[in-house]
Amino acid sequence: MIYLTRRERFSAAHRMYRVEWSDEKNSEVFGKCSNPNWHGHNYILFITVKGEPSGENGFVMNINVLKQIIKEKIIDKVDHKNLNMDVDFMKGKICTTETLAVSIWNELKSEIEKEGAILHCVKIEETENNSIEYYG
Amino acid sequence: MIYLTRRERFSAAHRMYRVEWSDEKNSEVFGKCSNPNWHGHNYILFITVKGEPSGENGFVMNINVLKQIIKEKIIDKVDHKNLNMDVDFMKGKICTTETLAVSIWNELKSEIEKEGAILHCVKIEETENNSIEYYG
Amino acid sequence: MIYLTRRERFSAAHRMYRVEWSDEKNSEVFGKCSNPNWHGHNYILFITVKGEPSGENGFVMNINVLKQIIKEKIIDKVDHKNLNMDVDFMKGKICTTETLAVSIWNELKSEIEKEGAILHCVKIEETENNSIEYYG
Amino acid sequence: MIYLTRRERFSAAHRMYRVEWSDEKNSEVFGKCSNPNWHGHNYILFITVKGEPSGENGFVMNINVLKQIIKEKIIDKVDHKNLNMDVDFMKGKICTTETLAVSIWNELKSEIEKEGAILHCVKIEETENNSIEYYG
Amino acid sequence: MIYLTRRERFSAAHRMYRVEWSDEKNSEVFGKCSNPNWHGHNYILFITVKGEPSGENGFVMNINVLKQIIKEKIIDKVDHKNLNMDVDFMKGKICTTETLAVSIWNELKSEIEKEGAILHCVKIEETENNSIEYYG
Amino acid sequence: MIYLTRRERFSAAHRMYRVEWSDEKNSEVFGKCSNPNWHGHNYILFITVKGEPSGENGFVMNINVLKQIIKEKIIDKVDHKNLNMDVDFMKGKICTTETLAVSIWNELKSEIEKEGAILHCVKIEETENNSIEYYG
Numbered sequence: 001m002i003y004l005t006r007r008e009r010f011s012a013a014h015r016m017y018r019v020e021w022s023d024e025k026n027s028e029v030f031g032k033c034s035n036p037n038w039h040g041h042n043y044i045l046f047i048t049v050k051g052e053p054s055g056e057n058g059f060v061m062n063i064n065v066l067k068q069i070i071k072e073k074i075i076d077k078v079d080h081k082n083l084n085m086d087v088d089f090m091k092g093k094i095c096t097t098e099t100l101a102v103s104i105w106n107e108l109k110s111e112i113e114k115e116g117a118i119l120h121c122v123k124i125e126e127t128e129n130n131s132i133e134y135y136g
Numbered sequence: 137m138i139y140l141t142r143r144e145r146f147s148a149a150h151r152m153y154r155v156e157w158s159d160e161k162n163s164e165v166f167g168k169c170s171n172p173n174w175h176g177h178n179y180i181l182f183i184t185v186k187g188e189p190s191g192e193n194g195f196v197m198n199i200n201v202l203k204q205i206i207k208e209k210i211i212d213k214v215d216h217k218n219l220n221m222d223v224d225f226m227k228g229k230i231c232t233t234e235t236l237a238v239s240i241w242n243e244l245k246s247e248i249e250k251e252g253a254i255l256h257c258v259k260i261e262e263t264e265n266n267s268i269e270y271y272g
Numbered sequence: 273m274i275y276l277t278r279r280e281r282f283s284a285a286h287r288m289y290r291v292e293w294s295d296e297k298n299s300e301v302f303g304k305c306s307n308p309n310w311h312g313h314n315y316i317l318f319i320t321v322k323g324e325p326s327g328e329n330g331f332v333m334n335i336n337v338l339k340q341i342i343k344e345k346i347i348d349k350v351d352h353k354n355l356n357m358d359v360d361f362m363k364g365k366i367c368t369t370e371t372l373a374v375s376i377w378n379e380l381k382s383e384i385e386k387e388g389a390i391l392h393c394v395k396i397e398e399t400e401n402n403s404i405e406y407y408g
Numbered sequence: 409m410i411y412l413t414r415r416e417r418f419s420a421a422h423r424m425y426r427v428e429w430s431d432e433k434n435s436e437v438f439g440k441c442s443n444p445n446w447h448g449h450n451y452i453l454f455i456t457v458k459g460e461p462s463g464e465n466g467f468v469m470n471i472n473v474l475k476q477i478i479k480e481k482i483i484d485k486v487d488h489k490n491l492n493m494d495v496d497f498m499k500g501k502i503c504t505t506e507t508l509a510v511s512i513w514n515e516l517k518s519e520i521e522k523e524g525a526i527l528h529c530v531k532i533e534e535t536e537n538n539s540i541e542y543y544g
Numbered sequence: 545m546i547y548l549t550r551r552e553r554f555s556a557a558h559r560m561y562r563v564e565w566s567d568e569k570n571s572e573v574f575g576k577c578s579n580p581n582w583h584g585h586n587y588i589l590f591i592t593v594k595g596e597p598s599g600e601n602g603f604v605m606n607i608n609v610l611k612q613i614i615k616e617k618i619i620d621k622v623d624h625k626n627l628n629m630d631v632d633f634m635k636g637k638i639c640t641t642e643t644l645a646v647s648i649w650n651e652l653k654s655e656i657e658k659e660g661a662i663l664h665c666v667k668i669e670e671t672e673n674n675s676i677e678y679y680g
Numbered sequence: 681m682i683y684l685t686r687r688e689r690f691s692a693a694h695r696m697y698r699v700e701w702s703d704e705k706n707s708e709v710f711g712k713c714s715n716p717n718w719h720g721h722n723y724i725l726f727i728t729v730k731g732e733p734s735g736e737n738g739f740v741m742n743i744n745v746l747k748q749i750i751k752e753k754i755i756d757k758v759d760h761k762n763l764n765m766d767v768d769f770m771k772g773k774i775c776t777t778e779t780l781a782v783s784i785w786n787e788l789k790s791e792i793e794k795e796g797a798i799l800h801c802v803k804i805e806e807t808e809n810n811s812i813e814y815y816g
Binding site: 003004007048053056057059060063 | 424426504536540541
């Protein structure tokens with residue numbers, strides 16, 4: 001079993017809040033991440049897939065195919081966007097990095113399996129100090 | 137003459153646009169950076185000051201004083217904020233990194249001179265691939 | 273299960289040696305890391321906790337609470353300190369990064385459990401080339 | 409059980425191709441990585457070993473010994489070399505990063521066991537965006 | 545005057561040598577960089593342009609235009625290529641990073657002037673430890 | 681004129697203080713950097729030299745020669761050392777990064793001139809957030 005990781009980046013605005021809470025309550029729970037006028041990040045996304053390398057070409061998965069899947073399913077939808085307002089797979093969710101990682105996992109899992117590999121990990125670095133990993 | 141650089145970080149939302157232009161015109165000029173629902177970045181700010189080191193303590197400028205000035209005058213105003221909507225010194229300006237660098241220069245220059253050093257450069261990295269420097 | 277990692281930094285002096293060995297013997301075993309006049313590092317600390325995200329706020333653990341625990345229990349005690357001489361939880365131990373990682377684990381484990389999450393990993397980068405991980 | 413990781417770097421040329429395929433077929437499968445005149449990378453190699461820290465010196469394994477093993481068995485053979493033409497342990501193999509990671513594992517495993525530690529992971533970063541991990 | 549820097553990357557093989565010298569002489573002067581079977585690097589290229597920001601859009605130069613010029617004139621010609629054999633603007637030159645920087649300067653200068661900005665610096669990082677800057 | 685930069689690293693202990701001041705006074709001026717039991721850093725040193733590339737080999741200066749000079753004159757004296765106690769060229773000086781940069785400049789200047797290049801800049805990163813540059 002070999003693990004292949006692709007790193008991609010996207011820049012997006014977001015706000016952490018519950019719609020049914022007041023600004024005060026949101027600020028109490030989410031702090032400055034709950035600014036009503038939004039803030040944003042350069043998110044760094046690491047997608048790890050695993051599998052046996054092909055006897056024919058030595059690849060776990062063709063990395064150009066992996067790039068294309070991540071681009072179409074994730075980056076094109078989130079880059080230079082508002083994660084709360086513009087992204088179909090985040091609609092109605094609290095926009096934490098935890099939730100974003102799980103949502104990205106759900107978007108990618110079957111697409112990667114179609115290519116004969118297994119999705120192993122979605123890692124998101126929100127800042128250089130904070131990151132989230134999800135293994136399904 | 138010695139140069140001292142302090143690196144600080146802030147996360148903010150912004151949009152590049154001219155208010156008097158249509159969304160189509162803005163999109164034509166500013167591309168995806170003009171998304172009406174905002175996007176955002178982890179900005180990295182490098183403030184360089186210069187001067188002769190003090191004979192008494194060997195410093196160009198006490199870095200804790202420099203940190204405090206940058207925090208009060210810039211970071212507290214821009215971190216987890218919307219650069220277009222929330223920041224007094226960006227009001228009415230086109231929110232490019234070029235404009236942001238010049239505006240930060242104007243906020244810091246006299247504060248640093250009060251401490252006996254000279255502001256040399258404001259550098260902003262908007263993404264790992266794009267950065268701006270301003271030397272006054 | 274979701275994994276949340278917080279990165280913190282501290283700068284400290286240390287020396288690797290056994291008090292009952294001669295300087296020659298210490299130098300033979302620990303090399304230049306045994307300099308009797310100390311040396312030091314910018315240590316980078318990664319604390320990973322795991323848990324189920326809360327239904328209420330979408331967090332594994334509030335990262336501001338995690339930051340505060342790491343600050344009080346670790347950073348305030350080790351930053352700009354001598355790891356051998358100044359740090360209560362390193363007293364009487366050989367000051368390798370292995371020992372430091374285990375000691376930090378022991379300081380943090382129950383504090384993180386009180387907040388409803390589980391300590392998963394303590395990782396320390398001593399230099400850009402050398403790092404240690406401990407999973408309990 | 410503690411995990412110790414050593415990071416090393418090497419710069420090498422390579423080409424991905426199957427010798428029995430035409431240039432067209434190779435280009436179709438391997439893309440620009442199949443340029444007949446070679447291309448190259450600054451590879452970053454992370455070797456992780458694991459074990460119980462010694463009661464005598466607090467080490468999982470003396471990192472200078474680990475460095476020396478990686479240098480002799482790997483770096484001296486691959487640095488400033490052509491991975492396809494110059495490296496004994498890559499002869500006759502398709503030169504993907506997957507294959508390189510497995511080959512490096514095979515070169516290091518028993519050498520590390522002789523020192524009383526266990527090889528845990530070989531990780532190779534080919535570019536800042538693409539990496540491979542192998543755990544045996 | 546404001547300075548805008550774009551970072552791009554390319555992976556290439558090269559060899560430092562003079563064609564009229566023996567392998568021994570080349571090895572004596574260029575060391576392991578003269579391996580006859582080539583070696584390679586992940587080169588990081590920083591292109592800095594300068595100018596007055598436009599009153600209309602706040603840009604020194606539209607970064608998408610700068611990206612496109614660097615892509616067409618440089619990256620498409622050097623990425624996944626052999627710098628000695630495949631690159632028209634390196635033909636007949638000794639393939640040091642110094643020479644590469646000057647050659648890239650010559651390829652870009654007039655293209656950037658056509659867009660109303662001035663080429664200020666070509667910086668190339670060959671490895672994390674070695675870099676070259678050229679200011680014309 | 682071309683600029684060549686070599687990056688080197690060293691790990692050292694230090695303390696900022698004036699010997700004639702009390703611990704209280706030192707603490708007031710230098711803060712936690714004045715801990716009497718020392719602290720330390722992974723210093724990153726960037727040495728930039730400039731000159732015309734040689735017509736014979738295309739180099740501003742042979743980087744292996746530059747590495748050797750930096751190693752002998754600086755790294756061997758400061759790495760895994762106490763900057764205040766162990767380093768001849770820091771004796772009797774206040775151990776700020778400003779002073780260290782000037783002192784390193786003085787150690788290297790004539791050595792680099794002997795090789796036909798000109799020392800342009802000594803840059804020291806003390807932490808990822810604080811750095812000093814000196815141009816003579």
